Amino acid sequence: MGSETAAAAAATVKIPLIDFSKTAPLKQDSLEWDSLRSQVGEAVEEYGCFEASFDEIPADSLSAVFKSVKELFDLPLETKLKNTSKKPLHGYVGQYPILPLYESMGIEDADVLEKVEGSTKSLWSHGNPAFSESIVFYTKQLSVLDQMVRRMIVESFGLEEYVDEHLNSTIYLLRMMKYKAAQTCDEEQGMHPHTDKDMITILCQNGVDGLEVKNKTDGQWIKCQFSRPTSFIVLVGDSLYAWLNGRVHSPVHRVTMSRSETRYSLGLFVVPKAGYVVKAPDEMVDEQHPLLFRPYDFVEFFKFYDTEAGQKSANALREYCGA
């Protein structure tokens, strides 16, 4: 293949689209379940991600969430800075000279109304019920997709007996992101290349593209399309990679802004609970698959990731607890 043809072929590589919308309510052990499970299993091994079409959040609820997110970022900077957290990357993040387009805000336990209301009180003195309700509804609906996807992944590695333990080992951290439009005609970095540290992340955007995933096979950047209004991108994080002892791929991804429109995105980060030790089940370790990581407490690892050494490391998890 000539280099131009190869470049054109690389440019058209797409991450798999998996349709969860036609089968709700989806029954375990049905033919549909088995078919989706094999598509999910293949996608997380080959790409570490896929686009999920999932209809359980009506279009007007999605618009309400993005309206709330815009309202939040329109608050004065001094107000946003009040949303602090002792945990790294949980409160307001922004104003980084190296990432001038980027701002984000996290809400832990975003499926629990009282928790979300607690966070909003630091931003709006009387709270903001419409904001809290739209965030909780969004998180609860999307948790259905999360639970289905993780159950399928765990089953596809023959780990049925670990399903409940695994599903109960996590909480939901919702991060709302704003990327200002590119200031020049060139492509500008919205977020630097990284892997997520959690179990999985489910992303949604306001119609403005920018997410790119590095292809495992040829290292080319694949532009992620949210091809339907109800599309979400599901990404494997390093903790699922570690728990499955390398059987799935945790993809490097980044955000590139090339348009004159502001991008808003929502990331539902499925994060191991405080005190939960990520340890690969014995079934995942054998001669062909020696143990990759020593068991680790996610919260402690995340603290390391937030240090200068962790941020500089090309592979923070390997540096922290590589076996």
Ligand SMILES: O=C(O)CCC(=O)C(=O)O
């Ligand atoms: O905004 C996006 O689409 C991606 C954000 C992301 O990768 C992250 O917050 O880890």
Ligand SMILES: [Fe+2]
């Ligand atoms: Fe990410």
